[in-house]
Structures are given as C-alpha cells and as structure tokens.
Amino acid sequence: MGRDGIILRHFRQDAIRLLRPVWPLVAVATALGAIGGLATAAALAKINEAFYWESALAQGVLLAFAGFAALSVVGTFAASLGNAYAGGRIQAALSRDLTDQILTAPIERIERLGKHKLLASLQGDVNTIFTAIAFLSPIVVACGTLVGCAAYMIILSPALSAVTAVVLIVESLGANALRRNMLRYFEDVRKNREATQKHYLTLTEAAKELRIGRERRLHLRNVALNDCIEQARRLMARIAVIQQSLSMLSQSTNFLLFAGLIAYKTLAGISGAELSGFVLVLLYIQAPIAQLIHFVPMIGQAQVAYRRIAEFSDEGTEAEAGLLSPSPARPARGFREITLRGVSHGFPAAGDKAPFTLGPIELTIRAGEILFIVGENGSGKTTLIKLLLGLYPPQTGDILLDGVSVTAQTRDAYRQNFSAIFFDYNLFEDLIVPERTPLDSARPLLERLDLAHKVDVSDGRFSTTDLSTGQRKRLALVQAYLEGRPILVLDEWAAEQDPTFRRRFYEELLPEMRRRGRTLIVISHDDRYFGAADRVLHLHDGQIVEITQTAETAVEPT
C-alpha cells in the first residue's frame, strides 16, 4: 500500500473513531438538515404554483408554503445546532489526539521533527481541520436543498432536467481539475507555513542576537522571512485565481442553463409554470452551490493538514504504549544497580552530517555512587544519559534494573527512578512532589542554594522564575531534588554557576545528596573537581575508553 493509501486508511479509521461517540446526533442533525433542504425546495415549488393558480389561497398553497418554509427554517436551525455540537466534540477529540500523539511519540522522532513543525501542526493543522468541520453543517443543508431542487426539476420536466444534469456534470469535471491544482498549492502553503514558523521562532527566541547583529537581523527580515512571505503571497494569489475560476465556472454554467432554457422554449415549447419553476430553482441554488465551491478548498486544506498530522503516527514510529494510562507507573523504589549490557544507539548520516554510534556500552551503576561522565564535545555523553534514562530505547543490548531487563512495557516505570536536569532543561513553575513530601520542605533547599531571598513557594508554585541563568538552574535542582527520585542526572549543571557556587556544588552539595541516599550521575567538563566523583567515566567517539576510580586507579571498562 502506498503512502497515500496508508494515510487514507488512517483517515477512515480516525473518522469512524471520532464519529462513534456522536454518530446518533450527527445522524439526526444530518437528517434534519436534509429535511430542511428538501422543505426549501418544496417551498419553492409552492411559490411557483402560486404564480399560476388563480385561487392560490383557496387551494391551501399559502398554507403549504408556510408549512414548508417553517420546516426549512427549523430543520436548518436544528441541523446547525446539532452538527455544531457534534463538530465541537470532534474538534476537542482531535486536539487531545494530537497532544497524545506528541506526548507518546518516540523522543527521537520529536527531535527530528523539530519545534517549528510541531507548532505548525498544533496551531495550524488542527485549526484548518476545525474550520472544515465547522462548515459541514451548512453543507449538509446545502446538499439537502440541491437534492430537493433536483427532485422538483425532474417533476417539472424530466427532459430538461436531464440536459441540466449533463451540463452540471461537465461543470463538476472542470471544477475537479481545478481543485486538483488547488490541492497542490495547499501542499506548498503548508510547507511555507512550516518554514515561516521556523523564522518566527528565530524572531522570538533570538531577539537579543538579532538586536546586536545587524547583518543577521536584515538577512532574516529581507531574505529569509521575505522569501517566505512573498511565496505565501504568490500561492494565495494562485489559489484565489482558482477559487474565482470555480465561481466563474459556476456562474457561466448558470447562464448557459438559462440560455438552454430559452432555446428549449423556442424549439420544443415549454409551459410558463415549467419555465418559471426552472428559473426560480436555478436562481435559488446559486447560494448552496456557492457554499459548496467555498467548501472545496477547505476540504483540500483539511486533507493536507490531516496528512501532516498523520506523519506523527508514521509507520515504524509507534507511540509508546501505556504512557497516558490513568494508573500511575509503579512508584520509584530503592534499587541496587543498573546495568547497561551491550547497549548502543546510532544516528544515521543525514545530509552532510556523518553517522554517529554510541556503544556498545558495558556499564554498571551502583546505588549511592557519584558517577561523572566526561569526554570531549560530541563524544556521546548526552546520548548515553538519554539511553540510561530510557528516552532512547537501546538499538542493541539490554538495560537491567537489579538484574531484570527493562522492556517496552516497564520502561515508563523504570524512568520514574530518575530526575534529570538536561543542558537544555525546562524550568516548570509548579512543583510536583510525592504526596508525603510537605511543600515547605522546599524552604531549607532554597536557603541552601541561596535562593530564599528571591523565591518562595506558595500554592504549589514558585513565586517567580524570573531569575539569572545560574539561579534558574539552582531552582531546577530544588525541583528535581524534591521529586524524591533515587537517581539524579545532571547534564553540565555547574556550567553557569559562579566559582564559589561551583565549588559548593561539587564539594558540598553532591556529597550531601549522596548522604541522603541519592545516586548522582553528572556530566561535567570541570576537570578540577573530578575528585568529587566516586568514578569518572571517560567517553571518546561513542566508546568508554576508561573508568577512573577516585582512588586514581584506572581500570579497564567492564
């Protein structure tokens, strides 16, 4: 099955799944909408009757007209309400779906996609699909009206209806060719949105660098962003031309039909009632046809947006099971040792980037030790801790917790043993700590880290996170420590600390945390403090080259 076939299959499965909880409502609303549309056509028929019947009132035509008109209004209203409610439910389910997909996607895939693509989907694609869903309700009514009008035309004159149908089929074939072109442009619009999003992120995240660097600032504005903006303008202009061509096609078809009516009247003869009925219907169906034309690009856009969202659940990148289960993963408990047995992880070559493989790694981490991971830039330190934390599943080998292999099913429970502060860490404003931990236990820690004069904790939140870079990292340590997990992983934590605090971190805080039962795994470039570790693991080009004991005895890696 091709890629489009797979996406279509996903789409069908998703549509059925999303519709399942609301299908009775959708069915009733759609039926009411169709009835409303049919009633509109019937009301038109009554108007036409009234034109030709002298005793219209006596015949009850006015009464029937009033009845159909009321049915049309009520049916349309009920259909709109019902479909709007169902649409809202479907939209909410879609939003949750996308959040879940991102929360459970393999970390490597999230890293590969990048922030700009994720944001483009969360903000753009979901909204595009929302807009299309919101428009479904009027479309149901429009379709009902068109079916009713078609039925009325057949009653008036089957021959003339056949001619009308042929003309409309030819028109829809032309419209479909235009629509295919428009779809291609929508793909380009979507790619353009991603590229623009990337530059917008630079605009906000690199505000300082852009203020300082005149060339970079002007390059971003005049070249990078300008190209995107210009391309978007050109694409939107082309789409507008196609949209207007669709409208023109519809208008011309209508005039052609009117011309056909005149010719038919002259050649074959046609009654006044037939003629006025056809004219009335053809004029009336302009609005529903315009709605359908308006809907066509929305469907195109929604198709493209859905395809992008489907990329998150691409074949071969399965979501991690059980991450969103309401029953929490087994709480962290004490451990004796974690063993990495022949564990490796490789990044394939991408473009001009060389491939990189870490491992196979043989390593045992013992409870209560302080292990430093050191090595030159790019030697694989961060990749090693991502493997250790279970963020990358090992491509070969096994991770064992107290001799028991960590599997896909137990990986989330295994991760609960760790708290980590990555180099590109995120500082949360709220504190999430184990139930038994009183929140005021943050106070002594804040004091210990020289933050008590700046930050307080109230209602489970830090009073502020507007701090200096080094202070923010200290606050992240408070957060991580209070989580109470047995193992703390710190990636170049001390890099932003002043010399006094850096010394205090290595010589006082690390031993203190160890005394309180924590195992500490620290990535560090501070070679003058390597003595603070029990063992120092040296990495070079993805391999452990030696593990040094603090007794200064180098041993072969085990």
Ligand SMILES: Nc1ncnc2c1ncn2[C@@H]1O[C@H](COP(=O)(O)OP(=O)(O)OP(=O)(O)O)[C@@H](O)[C@H]1O
């Ligand atoms: N997501 C990724 N995709 C592709 N390659 C990656 C990815 N992450 C890391 N790499 C590559 O893997 C290698 C090791 O990276 P890693 O971040 O583990 O090094 P490091 O030792 O932590 O470096 P540093 O001291 O600079 O933080 C590098 O060559 C890097 O280019």
